[in-house]
Amino acid sequence: MGRVLGIPIEVNISWLLAFLLLTYLLAGQFDDTRSHWPLAQRWGVAIITVLLVFLSVLAHELSHSVMALCRGIPVRGITLFIFGGVSRLEQEPLRPLTEFVVALVGPLISIVLAAMFAVAWYLLGRGDSPLEIVLLLLVWTNFGLGMFNLVPGYPLDGGRLLRALIWGFTGNHHKATQIATGMGQVFGISMVLGGVLMAVRT
Numbered sequence: 001m002g003r004v005l006g007i008p009i010e011v012n013i014s015w016l017l018a019f020l021l022l023t024y025l026l027a028g029q030f031d032d033t034r035s036h037w038p039l040a041q042r043w044g045v046a047i048i049t050v051l052l053v054f055l056s057v058l059a060h061e062l063s064h065s066v067m068a069l070c071r072g073i074p075v076r077g078i079t080l081f082i083f084g085g086v087s088r089l090e091q092e093p094l095r096p097l098t099e100f101v102v103a104l105v106g107p108l109i110s111i112v113l114a115a116m117f118a119v120a121w122y123l124l125g126r127g128d129s130p131l132e133i134v135l136l137l138l139v140w141t142n143f144g145l146g147m148f149n150l151v152p153g154y155p156l157d158g159g160r161l162l163r164a165l166i167w168g169f170t171g172n173h174h175k176a177t178q179i180a181t182g183m184g185q186v187f188g189i190s191m192v193l194g195g196v197l198m199a200v201r202t
Contacts, residue, residue, distance in 0.1 A: 007065050007075050009058070014082035022050045037130070045130045052134065053141050054080060056113055060145060061085040063109040064102055064157075071098045084145075096168035096176075103160035110146030114139050153184035 001009045023046045030042040037045070058080065064087040065075040074090035093099035121135040149157040159180045166176035 004058075004062060005066060007062065007069075008077035010077055010079045012079055012081035015054070015080045018082040019050055019054070022053070023047050026050060034133070041130065045134060049134050049137050052138055056110065056138065056142050056145065057085045059113060060106045060110050060149075061087045063105045065089075067102045067105045068093075071102060073098070073102070093164075096164040099160055099167070100164035103157045103164065106157050107146040107149045110142045110149070114142035114146065117142065151187055152180070153187035154180035155184060156187075159184050 001011055003009065023043075026046040026049060027043045030037060030046060034042060058078065061078045061080075065078055068075055068087065068089050071093070073093060076088040076090055078085060078087050093102060117135045117138040121132055121139060124132050124135070126132065150161070152158040152162040154160065154163060154177070162183060163173075163176040163180035166179055167173050170176065
């Protein structure tokens with residue numbers, strides 16, 4: 001796509017699938033809840049919302065990359081794909097404090113964006129206009145993105161925070177990685193089991 005602050009931005013083909021799917025689902029939701037909107041408006045608002053969501057994901061990843069550059073870690077680029085995005089660093093942080101701040105800045109930016117969108121939505125009157133609906137969706141999307149990434153399971157940002165803390169207290173990077181990875185596996189299995197239980201109950 002180009003470069004932002006000198007960082008190459010790439011889009012995986014799976015991003016297009018995610019964009020089409022999310023736009024279709026959101027437009028369908030508007031068909032049910034905002035049927036008084038014209039068809040073109042429902043689809044237009046859906047497209048704009050999904051694009052802004054992916055820009056929010058890009059802002060999250062950019063914050064990781066910029067902090068890494070500030071800490072002397074080269075960045076190969078950022079790739080957006082179906083599950084979100086990833087910052088591709090040339091090397092792992094060499095100190096626990098570096099890993100901690102690089103991992104923490106992403107969720108913080110997402111939560112700050114959520115707060116900014118919430119303030120804008122509140123000042124506009126908390127109504128039902130297309131702009132206010134978009135802002136409200138961006139509030140919950142960015143807040144969810146920030147909180148989800150704080151889950152203490154590697155390779156999520158929360159898992160990297162956990163590894164940095166254990167690494168800092170023990171001085172053992174390998175042990176810290178094992179614990180954070182194990183927590184990530186527990187979280188992943190829990191998500192799968194939760195999905196299966198929800199499917200069985202419905």
